[in-house]
Amino acid sequence: xxxxxxxxxxxxxxxxxxxxxxxxxxxxxxxxxxxxxxxxxxxxxxxxxxxxxxxxxxxxxxxxxxxxxxxxxxxxxxxxxxxxxxxxxxxxxxxxxxxxxxxxxxxxxxxxxxxxxxxxxxxxxxxxxxxxxxxxxxxxxxxxxxxxxxxxxxxxxxxxxxxxxxxxxxxxxxxxxxxxxxxxxxxxxxxxxxxxxxxxxxxxxxxxxxxxxxxxxxxxxxxxxxxxxxxxxxxxxxxxxxxxxxxx
Numbered sequence: 492x493x494x495x496x497x498x499x500x501x502x503x504x505x506x507x508x509x510x511x512x513x514x515x516x517x518x519x520x521x522x523x524x525x526x527x528x529x530x531x532x533x534x535x536x537x538x539x540x541x542x543x544x545x546x547x548x549x550x551x552x553x554x555x556x557x558x559x560x561x562x563x564x565x566x567x568x569x570x571x572x573x574x575x576x577x578x579x580x581x582x583x584x585x586x587x588x589x590x591x592x593x594x595x596x597x598x599x600x601x602x603x604x605x606x607x608x609x610x611x612x613x614x615x616x617x618x619x620x621x622x623x624x625x626x627x628x629x630x631x632x633x634x635x636x637x638x639x640x641x642x643x644x645x646x647x648x649x650x651x652x653x654x655x656x657x658x659x660x661x662x663x664x665x666x667x668x669x670x671x672x673x674x675x676x677x678x679x680x681x682x683x684x685x686x687x688x689x690x691x692x693x694x695x696x697x698x699x700x701x702x703x704x705x706x707x708x709x710x711x712x713x714x715x716x717x718x719x720x721x722x723x724x725x726x727x728x729x730x731x732x733x734x735x736x737x738x739x
Contacts, residue, residue, distance in 0.1 A: 497551070500544040504557050507536035511565025518572035518645070521586030526573050527645030530638050533565035537635055559616045566638030567612030573641045574670050575605035581663040604667045607674035612637065615677040628739045629683040632676040636722050640673060643718035650715055676726060683729040684739035698737065702728050 514529035540558060544550055579586050582598050594602070612634050619630075647660075659665060686703075688696050705724060709717035732739055 496547055497549040499547060500540045500549050501551075501554050501557055503536050503540040503543055504554065504561050507533045507540065507565055508557075508561035510536060511561060511569050514565065514569035514642075515572045518569060518576055521576055523573055523576060523645035524649045526569060527642035530565060530569055530573075530642035530645075533561075533569075534635050534639060534642075537562065537565070555620070559620055562634050562638075563609070563613055563616055566634040567609040567616075570638050570641030571605045571608035571612075573645050574608055574666065575602060577644065577661060577666050578602050578605060578663065581661055581666060601663060601667060604670040607670055608637065608641070611674035611677050618678070626682075627687075627689075628685055631679045631681060632673070632683060632722075632726065634677060636725065637673050637677055640719050640722040643715060643722075644669075646715045646718070652714075653716060681729060681733055682739050683725070684732070698728065698732060698739065 510529045510533035514526045514533065517523070517529065518526035537558075540554075544554060576586050578601060579592070582594065582601065583592070592599075592602075615631060615634055644660075647657075684699060686699060688699065690696070693700065702725065705728075706717075706721045709720050709724065711717075713720065729739070
């Protein structure tokens with residue numbers, strides 16, 4: 492029975508992986524809203540598997556590696572597929588099977604921006620696994636945050652409230668810049684705070700509380716639009732903390 496219980500976190504991790512695979516399939520087919528939904532579902536399973544592992548004390552090297560591989564698919568490959576399809580829409584006005592795309596060399600170069608997301612995501616996860624550390628913060632943007640950002644880029648298409656801004660948000664230039672920026676943020680050595688708290692004191696967590704309050708306002712006012720802005724806000728807050736030499 493104990494051996495079965497110890498597999499519960501791994502089972503939850505496979506649900507994360509399955510959600511990421513579905514998100515990838517939907518993104519390739521041009522159904523970016525469903526792709527975004529399944530990335531969000533994957534992030535819930537990603538949170539729950541860690542929670543289950545701590546509660547059941549069911550840690551294992553297999554679980555660690557499975558978690559990384561699942562994150563690679565759900566928050567690296569699936570977001571890359573979303574960006575690729577968004578670039579297709581911006582360049583050609585439609586989603587096509589890849590073998591039917593008849594773009595110029597520079598258009599293929601633009602499309603290849605999408606490959607940076609899974610490639611840099613893999614580098615980030617490899618570095619995280621290879622170098623064990625007692626640090627309580629992240630080095631660079633955690634890959635689930637990257638996944639949430641691109642999930643929101645798919646989900647926003649379903650909410651036309653601010654559709655007048657879509658032309659700028661989903662332009663080829665903006666998408667390429669966002670792809671390069673988000674990929675770079677995953678491998679940068681910038682310290683970024685974790686939302687896990689060892690205590691609830693204001694002194695030790697003031698920047699976390701300020702960020703959570705600002706994120707809550709964004710989400711309350713902008714709904715799904717606030718998801719992407721929350722990730723951008725998180726990056727900006729960490730840059731400010733780094734420049735002010737605040738230890739996170």
